[in-house]
Amino acid sequence: MTSFYTSLNGLKNSQTDLGTIAHNIANAETTGFKKSSVEFADLVANGSAANPRMSQGLGATVAGVNQNFGLGAIEQTGRNLDIAIDGDGFFATRNPESGQVLFTRNGNFQMDGAGALTDFKGKALQVFEIDAAGNVLNPGATIDAVIPLTNGAGADLASVSIEGNGLIYGSYTDGTSEPIARVALASFAAPTGLRSVGSTNWEATGFSGTPAFEVPANGRNGQLLSGMLEKSNVDLAEEMVGLITAQRNFQANAKAIDTATQFSQTIINLRT
Structure with a gap:
């Protein structure tokens, strides 16, 4: 039997x-x-x-x-707020209601009416605060990405661009361009220990370890590719x-x- x-x-x-x-x-x-x-x-x-x-x-x-x-195929979209990670690392997004931080490889972001950069479910992209020269002020802390809709001279926002090193620039109608923030990428000691929660999001667990935030193209993190998205692997x-x-x-x-x-x-x- x-x-x-x-x-x-x-x-x-x-x-x-x-x-x-x-x-x-x-x-x-x-x-x-x-x-x-x-x-x-x-x-x-x-x-x-x-x-x-x-x-x-x-x-x-x-x-x-x-x-x-493993890295999936990179598809060119031509959209400024589409970004792919060429290497290791995860984007971090924060739920504004619960404060929960999730991690994703989906770099399809958009800007809402208040200038916040969010994913398609409204979770805010996490970035580092920077000075006028683009240097990170608080390496251990991240904030929600918000693009000022007007600059100090009162000119309206014209476009947003993201560099390979994570610097986010805002271009204004008076012809000026200013660094706004720098994208924060999270890395884990054991990424296979992350818990999948759907919508290509993961949350940290005791198996994965706590996230270590760094700028792109530094440490284990890959650089960013603007105007591109990483497809399924x-x-x-x-x-x-x-x-x-x-x-x-x-x-x-x-x-x-x-x-x-x-x-x-x-x-x-x-x-x-």
Whole structure:
């Protein structure tokens, strides 16, 4: 009877694998999405007094679902407030209502009527405060990104640009350009420990460690590419091969249950 539960574990694991692959394929065109893969581990019934040459396996279990933070393809959009990270690091956004800070690779930002730079859900992009020369004033603290709609001379804002080193410039109708802030990128000791919360956002956990904020192109952080977005890192050809493999594993475990059923039926039908 053990074979029933061993194969049942295999069916459940194949179902988890299929679900993970389907999720990857469904997000193949999602900006900033990172694919996942399932890791399995074997189950063995054994004891200290058991003969190691007689140990019997009990199937497999899901050891973990690992996230792959490899760089996705970079797509040029030509939009000033679209920015991609060419390397490691995450954008940080803050919910103005709860104060919760989330992390993302999706650099699709926009400016609201008050000049705040936000993501599509209204969370504020986190930046460093700078002086007139563009130097960071408080390296350990971030603030919400807000672009002044008029400069000191009363001229209206004409456009916003973001440099590769994270400097945000505001250009005004009087022909002047001023540094406003500098984009803050977060890095983690173990990014695979981040918890996915949907909408290509992650939150820090005890497994990931606390975020370390730095300017772009410094330390482990990559530089910014303005007018571009990072696409999903899902490889459809690879996922299709994985899908076929997972399907075959599911069918094999189902066949094992069918065979075990036939054995049981034969035993039940024995006549003495």
